[in-house]
Amino acid sequence: MDKYFVDLENIDIAKYIKIAQHIKKLIDDNLIEDGEKLPSIRNLSKLLKVNNVTIVSAYKKLESEGYAIQKVGSGTYAKRKEIAVNLKKRYGEVVRKISSEEMKKYIDFSGEAACSDVFPISSFKDVINKVLDRDGMEALAYQEALGYEGLRKSIDEFFWDNKIGKDNILIVSGAQQGIDIASKALINVNDNVVVEKPTYGGALTVFKWRRSNIYEIELEKDGMDLNKLEKLAKKNKIRCVYIMSYFQNPTGISYSIEKKRRLLNMAEIYDFYIIEDDYLSELIYNNNEYVSFKSIDYNDRVIYIKSFSKIFLPGIRLGYMICPKIFKESIQNSKVNTDIATSSLMQRALDLYIKEGMWKEYINVLNKVYKDRYMFMKEYLFQLKEYIEFYSPGGGLHFYIKLKGTKVNCMNLFYRCKREGVLITPGIIFYKNPEEGLNYFRMGFSQVGEEEIKKGIDIIKHILEKD
Template sequence: MDIYKTIRLDKQSKTPLYQQLADSLLLLVEQGELEAGTKLPPIRRLALMLDVNNVTVINAYKYLESKKAVYSHVGSGTFVADPDLNRNKPITKTLLTKKNLGEINYGNYINFADTSVSAELFPVDRFKQCFDAVLERDKGAAFSYQSSMGYEPLREAMAVTLEESGIKTSSERIQIISGAQQGLDIISKAMLKTNDIVFTEKPTYYGALGAIFSRGAQAVEIPLEEDGINLYVLQRLLKIYTPKFIYVMPCYQTPTGICYSLKKKRELLELAYRHNFYIVEEDNMGDFSYTEEKPVPLKALDYRNKVIYIKSFSKILMPGLRIGCTVLPKAVLQAVDSAKYSSDISTSGFIQRAFELYLKSGDHHIHTERMRSVFGKKYKLITDLADKKLSKYFDFQKSRGGLTLWLRSKNSAVSSDALYTALIGGGVLITPGSLFTSEDEDIMRHIRISFANVTDADIAKGIDIIADVCSTMNTG
């Protein structure tokens, strides 16, 4: 708090006090005394320290906010803005360091960090047939330019596939993309400009923030509850901000695994209609449901075309295919298509053609059922083991779907980073909650364990090791 004592206000000056205060604060920011992200003192406290009216501080903060020098979060205060927010900052430095743990020889570890399913489950023979059939049929023409909206027969096959999830649309509304990340990137390119606001879940996927930040836009995070996003907080934030869209993953969210209740999905849609914002829904886990009924995507309930739907095949198949699709409301279609064209013209025509044959053959349906069966068993195995051996150290929710568990340490003294490091020593890789936040203490208390690419034997062994390490850390 000492730096605020350096502020001298001249009550005789013609310059209004609030302006003097704002200028002094700006100077502190420019001199680096107040770094981006620093919380400014509460209004009453600063007013008291400087012997001025509350209104003076309020007006100074307002002025700074209009200059984008600070931003306020309801309930948590006013913070120094990052002047470089419009530079590319997809992932904060800490997070990047962790992501780059790529130096590790993964083969030596029980890898609960990998969220891609085992390559052995990929229907490689089936795809080989599709690739061969395309080359046989189209020869070199298989590699010609595609429309930026995608290869028409694949768009039609996608429409049929989506109908199985309850999404009724037509091929004209479907764009083929090079994976879900590109989907969010081109939607951001089409819809966002500097300082625009996007709402996201808290925590959310850092890659998504990368696409949003690359536009110079700002993300306002909204906490998750057991049944989805906190609508009370969302409504309060809607009084302050006009978001360009909200980015959500209602089916087994990344990283929490939370599945939205039907009620919450409907309420979120009604809010979008009432307040006229778009919902960008990413669906990469909807296929991994281990209940009788698959959860319904938001898009299937969207009767007023406010949901922009992104479908990923990176989990149910393999990420290296780099294929996915979006369903676009007519109002944004042209802008997103232009953004796709200026990004990479079109997705590989060859892969699109092969993928069309694969979808049309009906094999995708068989493959999906197989995946649900394989991972449903693994899910039961890991949750049973976690109940038995980890419930002493962690709380966790069972969504009966997805490929991960999100565990909250019962001991507030045990951080996910410490656990992460200790577990590496024990031969186990997990994802620490800190990968998904730079400051939230509750999120940092979480770890994520993925069973996407771990054998049953290793799951058992790995859970034992986690229990052992936790036991040591809690007593030690």
């Protein structure tokens, strides 16, 4: 029992969190073995001189983070996460070793960015030349902290009907930077952050860096399970909720208008903020009306983040943020401290591209091309119906697939597919506890045409049939 002792004096965080952190370290350091029974609630509370509720909360936190399993009538048992963490690490190492030249040899279902073959590069070159002729060296100079004023005006006019105001828009280098900037301005150590389950791995990484307490709430067909979120909010002070409003990564799920309104109302009642990552709302194939959380945010509770990289050109690395007035100054300071300024030339080029109507034409082309691919992949995935289940999102750039009726997990499938010249994205990267994603994988269609989709799915089918 001595190894469980932890000094609870002179600390700034809740005692149950300190206890959970201590036990997690014991598990990670192999001082508590995988499957070892943890002390009873009564014995540990007596040792640490705290009440039983504190130990119950500590054990619940361990369980929520994948470090413990509760067995009814038996007690709580330690669970090591090394296997799952190593899976995630190995996947990352494999992907990083694939060069851009080697990538051309694969049927790439792992890509998320817009297909470069569709992008009108000659038109964009003309736009860049016009900007250089018009602005000269000024086009290459640093801009004010908020970003190029012309682009902020265009965003406000073309995307928000002049309802936001250019001074409330901050230009950033893509959604990942936006999430990082928002978290620095909003989240302190041990703040409670809620994410969808599963969710974008890059957001999980940012929130872990901030040393926040991350709670996952399962997704339903029309968004996060708000009943579970409300139960959590009644017992815990939530700082923010991170959501992807349209065609969520990885599930493809979009929020219903009813859930949008209820979540916004809950944010006001329970005093938390919503980080809205507007992922792929331009690519709606089922004619549903587009309504962002921010557009109905009457209580100023939403930090809105939009990237142009996924639908424009990933190398451009441009996006923007709109934040509540209470965080405006701290978010701007966070941006300046991060990288001073985003590419002036690309901001001016995008501004002109939007103003001259090219953006709207390009999005119309993308919708036509991707809708055709979406429908083709959706139909052809039924070739695998004996081995998989999948949800039809009605837009976006990917399908999230659950394995069934096979002993193959997503990592086995990833390695075997790679050997056959096919890349998929294993589900482990979308969960705080990677093991929970072993039966899932994501397949995107932005980088592949119909022939490649057919060939790639045939290869996957052959692999699953051999199991």
